[in-house]
Amino acid sequence: FYETTLIDSSVLEAIHALSPLAPLHNPANAQGIEVAKNMFPDAAQVAVFDTAFYHNLPKKAQQWAIDRALADQHQLRVFGFHGISHEFVAQKTLNHLQNPKAKVINLHLGNGCSATALEAGHPVDHSMGFGPLTGLVMGTRSGDIDPAVIFYLIEQKGMSAAEVKELLTKNSGMLGLTGHSDLRDVEAMALAGNPEAQEALTLNAYRIQKYIGAYTAALGGLDALVFTAGIGENNAAMRARICADLSFFGIVLDEKLNAERSADLRNIAAPQSRIPILVVPTNEELAIAQKTYRLLGE
16 A cells, blocks of 8 residues: 555455554554444545655665565565655655755654654655564664564574463563663663663664664765654654764754744754754644545545
């Protein structure tokens, strides 16, 4: 599915079938569709897919170096996630910059986290992959991990594939490192002097910094760094950690502007920063409504 789609029985069946790719999302969404169908049998239902934005991701960014025939047969590729948010924020950013060709890194930071490199509003690379597990450290998901760890846990420690899946999707990330999945709780622990929380926050920011470096290289430059979603929009301390020591990229945060709270799109870069550092509120509900309206309006 790579465009907004009217839901019928075959679409619902496919959403169920694709649940292994998004185990935290698809089953609940499918149940919501079924309940709504029973309550509002005559209403049209529309699916807006979080992966659609990455359908035309460049081949070099969507492929893995595995057997080509196997990958083609089973559609093993980067599908990407958080696309509704990244697309919405990308357009807001281009409008703000008044530069339709801008090279931008979007950081969607919430309980789920992802980074997208964009040029002219189109994705060039993305941190999530076949499923929404890879990339940045998240609330309960591990983000990037050496596959050898998975093999070791299964082959040497006797864990089942299901147990490892549960570990990496529901009991890792900030929860695994600190016992708390909510970054606000981890921040409070760190302020109280808890070393594990402090280490976890450092790791989290470091992982994001690595993606900023990689994506700046992939884009061949950078015109804006964007923070969005719950943590990206509201957690000044995390933004400061991420932007620390990035002055060689021209990224310099203004501490006072960063500390201010606002619901508006804003630039929190210092005057000497060569790169705007934008906080751009996302609105996935509005984006979904707009896409639904356009489909049904046709």
